[in-house]
Amino acid sequence: MNPNKIRNTVAAFAATLVLLAASGCAVTRGQETVGAYIDDSAITTAVKARFVDNTVVAASAISVETLNGTVMLSGFAKNYTEKETAQGLAWKVKGVKAVKNEIAVRP
Numbered sequence: 001m002n003p004n005k006i007r008n009t010v011a012a013f014a015a016t017l018v019l020l021a022a023s024g025c026a027v028t029r030g031q032e033t034v035g036a037y038i039d040d041s042a043i044t045t046a047v048k049a050r051f052v053d054n055t056v057v058a059a060s061a062i063s064v065e066t067l068n069g070t071v072m073l074s075g076f077a078k079n080y081t082e083k084e085t086a087q088g089l090a091w092k093v094k095g096v097k098a099v100k101n102e103i104a105v106r107p
């Protein structure tokens with residue numbers, strides 16, 4: 001396996017762990033259950049991992065947020081191919097119910 005891929009995957013995983021630890025159990029009443037929060041975090045991590053493994057998508061330029069199985073993509077893409085590839089990769093993750101693609105394509 002390519003050392004850069006390994007490093008990027010480890011970095012994405014470490015960043016996810018830091019974000020989860022920093023946010024703690026930031027679930028408020030009426031928002032979502034702790035179980036749903038954990039599922040959403042797993043979906044977000046899986047989508048970002050697919051971005052890291054893909055050569056078309058710049059994982060660092062696209063943000064991923066998940067709430068109740070709905071994935072929100074935002075950030076910037078170099079072209080429409082990158083934007084559509086990111087959306088397609090998100091749909092392939094188990095547990096995704098919807099994808100909102102708010103990625104802006106830079107001219």
